[in-house]
Amino acid sequence: MKIILLSLAFTFCSVSLLWSKTGDTIRVVSHDQTVVVTDPAKGVKAYRRWAVFPSTKVPVRRINLLVTFGCPDSLRCADWDYLDHIYIRRKGGVNSPSLDYPIGRMLTPYGGAFGQDWSFDWKSDITDFSLLLRDSVEIEYEHTGYEPNNDRGWKITVTFEIVEGTPVLEPVSILKLYDGSFLYGDSTQSIEEKLKPVSFVTGKNTQHTRILIFQTGHGMDANGCGEFCSRYRELWFDGKMIDKRNIWKKCGDNPLYPQAGTWLIDRAYWCPGYLQQPDVFDLAVTNGAEHTIDINMEPYVTGNPSANERISAYLIQYKKPAAQHDVTIEDIMVPTGSKTHLRKNPSCANPVIVIRNMGSKPLTQCVIEYGTDGFSRRKHVWKGNLLFNRQAVIGLPGEVQGNTGENTFSVSLAEPNGKKDDNRSDNTMHTLFTKAPVHGSALVFHLRTNKQPQQNGYVVRNSNGKIMYERALGTLEAETDYRDTLRLAPGCYELVLKDTADNGLEFWFNNRGGRGFARLLDVKGQLLKHFDSDFGSGIYYSFEVSADSTQFALPDELPAVGVFPTRTNGKTTMDYFGNSPQKVTVHLVTDPGNEVIEEHIYEELKEAVFTYDLSYRPAQRYYLKVYVGGKLVFNKRVRVEGGRK
Incomplete structure (x- = not known):
């Protein structure tokens, strides 16, 4: 191209x-x-x-x-x-x-x-x-x-x-249906008075219509609406309900994590750090016909309403689809270096792709060829039933091959429904990815639970899904160290740590939960991988085990650092773990202003826990910054709530 x-x-x-x-x-x-x-x-x-x-x-x-x-x-x-x-x-x-x-x-x-x-x-x-x-x-x-x-x-x-x-689809016209911030829950004026039905007549060339809806909830009344309450929305077309869904989005698996605020708390169809993907509804129509579109929200009334539904909706009229048999590759989720898929990458097995049917005929099968450039390619025949413009997420068998460093992974689609693709321009996609880390056959997973261990469990599986090690939900004790030695044959594995409350091993808003941590070590106690404790719904780590020591990933150059609580009346604790003694400098700085109010220098620090007392400081926000060899390696916001007035 x-x-x-x-x-x-x-x-x-x-x-x-x-x-x-x-x-x-x-x-x-x-x-x-x-x-x-x-x-x-x-x-x-x-x-x-x-x-x-x-x-x-x-x-x-x-x-x-x-x-x-x-x-x-x-x-x-x-x-x-x-x-x-x-x-x-x-x-x-x-x-x-x-x-x-x-x-x-x-x-x-x-x-x-x-x-x-x-x-x-x-x-x-x-x-x-x-x-x-x-x-x-x-x-x-x-x-x-x-x-x-x-x-x-x-x-x-x-x-x-x-x-x-x-x-x-060749477009004919575009019409704005709704666009505004609509008060939700007002007893004197229902939101439906603003979201009135909209009628339209299809153009002489129109054979297909599409409804596009952007919607998010904002504001905060006594019930948490509209940002923090789930409610349903109905979409009606010509007097028939064609869709009903909750205006709600889970945020614990947000790819942009951790963030400084309440990033993992579920919200009204959005999460912090998110470009919204609109809801899309396709409808076949005839030209010259009259139709009606109506959006209805779940009935809701409250005193002192402050919730708002921010809605922008469109009707696009199109000519008929250009092709009967047309499949496209939409995304390569695994393997990829894309930040939006970082939670599942890098990975050493089971690629994941997204395809879409762009043909008017339902897509029932297609041929998928895939592989890393420089290695042999594989072939997989997908079967299903995709209507026009619908997507399918497909897991592909086999390991993700690659050389150390950056690689290119390619996917090609062919023979939709056993036919020649009517448009082959978007049948191929490439992604750059980094090969999954390679470790030796003996590893140590060090899990320190927090005060809510019933929310956590972990499993190690091979590429065929077989469980090699597991600590199931309900088996962990509070504030306990688990050091499990993993002895694994050469192959590809995944380590998955789950949190059923979607708030990780620490979350600043959950002081009662305390702080835990997860680390992957070698048998000598060297840190191979530090997992951020503020991870939301879970941790996924894919790795390869090899007998060839020349391929092994090097110990982590960055130390594992944590601070908790970050919302405090004065005292907070920092834990530090590194692979070698180094000069470490800790700065406590004001926000705003960036004034250094405390400096702590540790000449040969490898592992320790420190407590800092900020009760003498005014109630405001601060940052705890950790420097190793003059390089900033950790930056965490600390809010003093009950300090000196």
Whole structure:
């Protein structure tokens, strides 16, 4: 695939554009490492940029929205989980009328403990807006919130990845159905008075319609609504309910972890650090017919309502699907270096991919070829029943082969329903991945339980799923050290530690749970892998056992450091474990201000536990920073709640 970089300068903006020939990928960057901060006086601040998209003459197969967050060079990462939007504001030029179409919904992470080199990437399919993303378009990144803006913010990049080719569906029109923040639970005015049915007539070329819904809950009434309460939403089409679901999302398996705030607590269809994926509903229709769409929320009334349902919904009319037999590869979840799949990577066995049926005929089978470049390829025949635009997550058999370091894994699809694929342009995908670590045959898993051991259990399985070692749920004692020696034959294994409460071995909001830790050691006691105790729902670690010592992963260069509690009336405890004695410096600094209020220097520190008493300090936030050899290796926020007034 060819990608050519051009820079286009305008009197009203500067934008970079990656242009290509037919069948290739165009990358339009509207916001290039733009620093965004809040406007505390208004609670919202807009960052508008003009960008040039392909003309209407260029056929578009797919458009992906890519959002990258990092810490600004001169500021630290921001703190709070705010609702941000990406809008199409105008199309055509500076004098064109406003469109105000929200096309992306970003929930910012709790970034208080991220280092300056931190970054994260998210992606969403926004092909349904291809009618609007043509020629000159004004893109706005809207950042909300009230936190200070002089010392914290985000550095964002917004990229539109446009794949040329025959459209899966050729769009006819796009209609905004609902867009706003709707008060939920008000006895004087039901939310249904705002979410009234919308009628439309299909165009003369329309044979397919798609409903697109972005929805998240916000606010906090006496029942925790709308951010922290589950409720259902119904979608009705022509008087028939076509969907009913809870507006709720589990957050304990968030790929962006740990975060400084309540990142793992479940929320109303979102989690902190999340680019929302819209709900999509496909409906076959006939041209010239009248239809009605209606969204209904679960009936709810409360005193002093403050819950809000933030809903943006669209109706897109399309011509009939272009192909009958068309399968696409959507994602490679394992193996990959993608940050959104980091919880399951690296892995040494059982690749996982996502396919989608883009053909009008149900997909009942396809052939999958896969393997690491430089190694033999495997073939697998998948069978199922996928309707148009539906996805399937497929686990593939076999080990993930690779050389030490970075490798390329490739997947190719063929013969949907035993037929020739009508569009082979998106039948192949490649990912870069790092080979899973290699260890010797004898390992030690050191688990220190917290005060709630009934929530935890762990298992070691081989690549065939056979359990080699296990400590089941309900068998662990509180605040106890378990040092299990694992003796394993050469092969591929996975270690899985579960937490049924989704709050890990520590969570700052759960002081009563205390702190535990998990470490993988060699038989000499050297640290091979330290697992962050603030892991949410679980830990997954895949590794290979080999008899060849030249392949073994080296002991971890970074020490295992933990601080608990991080919400305290004064005292907090730091535990430190390293593989060799080193000079360690601990700084306690104020937030805001970054003033060092305590410095502790340990000349030859290898393993120890220290208690720091901050009861003499004013009630506010602080950071505990640990430096080894002058390099920052640990940064944790500590909140003093009952200190000196």
